[in-house]
Amino acid sequence: MKLIANCNYCKGPIKVSAFMIENRIELARKKGKEFELRCEKCGRKNDVHVDDVQAVDGLWVKIVGLFSILAAVLLTIFFWGFGFIALASFTIPILIVTTVNQNQRTKIKQFNLMYYDSKRPRK
Numbered sequence: 001m002k003l004i005a006n007c008n009y010c011k012g013p014i015k016v017s018a019f020m021i022e023n024r025i026e027l028a029r030k031k032g033k034e035f036e037l038r039c040e041k042c043g044r045k046n047d048v049h050v051d052d053v054q055a056v057d058g059l060w061v062k063i064v065g066l067f068s069i070l071a072a073v074l075l076t077i078f079f080w081g082f083g084f085i086a087l088a089s090f091t092i093p094i095l096i097v098t099t100v101n102q103n104q105r106t107k108i109k110q111f112n113l114m115y116y117d118s119k120r121p122r123k
């Protein structure tokens with residue numbers, strides 16, 4: 001899971017560094033209700049409210065997925081040499097990818113659904 005906010009000036013995404021943050025309440029506790037972020041694209045400073053931060057898919061989910069598929073292919077080729085195709089060599093990595101993805105999706109959904117200030121008007 002990756003946290004991003006949109007730049008007020010160029011609308012580009014700004015990465016919010018937040019390690020081990022699960023929701024906006026934790027983010028507000030760590031960074032404050034509003035914090036300053038500099039846009040990497042246009043270089044302007046933004047005042048970001050925690051409720052404007054969105055959770056999106058992290059890159060590592062894709063990396064895990066890619067490696068698992070690669071491992072599945074390699075294991076299948078390896079077992080193929082023994083004269084049989086091990087079903088487990090293919091299903092286990094797929095299972096890992098599915099679990100990781102589902103976990104991430106749930107986390108992302110939870111983050112995006114819970115607002116710090118529910119009375120604040122949305123953009």
Ligand SMILES: [Zn+2]
Pocket residue numbers: 007008009010011012039040041042043044
């Ligand atoms: Zn910008």
